[in-house]
Amino acid sequence: MSGPHVIRGSVVLPESELRWRFSRSSGPGGQHVNTSDTQVELRFDLAATDALPPVWKERALERLAPRLVDGVLTVRAAEHRSQWRNRETAAARMASLLAEATAPPRPPRKRKKVPRGVVERRLRGKRHRGDIKRGRQGRGWD
Secondary structure, eight states, X not given: OOSOXXXXXXXXXXXXXXXXXXXOOOSOOGGGXXXXXXXXXXXXXXXXXXXXXXXXXXXXXXXXXXXXXXXXXXXXXXXXXXXXXXXXXXXXXXHHHHHHHHSOOOOOOOOOOOOHHHHHHHHHHHHHHHHHHHHXXXXXXX
């Protein structure tokens, strides 16, 4: 691999906890495609890892629950014709998924009063459309 895949800050994906599986990719590719295992499946046991801080781990388990199978996160990559590039893609995708899942929650949105000008413009536009439609009724065209 091309070095440690950073999740956020100093936390990295531990290479020892990653499980790789290779298989043949689907799609066109000629004679080479039938003999090379270029598709990559990367597995990371999120439930059993000690690489993440406990708060991050909890957050990730909660947010990635629909994607997890028995606490294991799986990512597939088959875009490239080379196994090496697919490995890079899968590891980067795994790191970005974990970074997104472990990010702190956004602060709650503060509701603000709608400015008077915005309300007036909206009502003026509604009145204008109503006048246009009223003008199409054809009353008084005798």
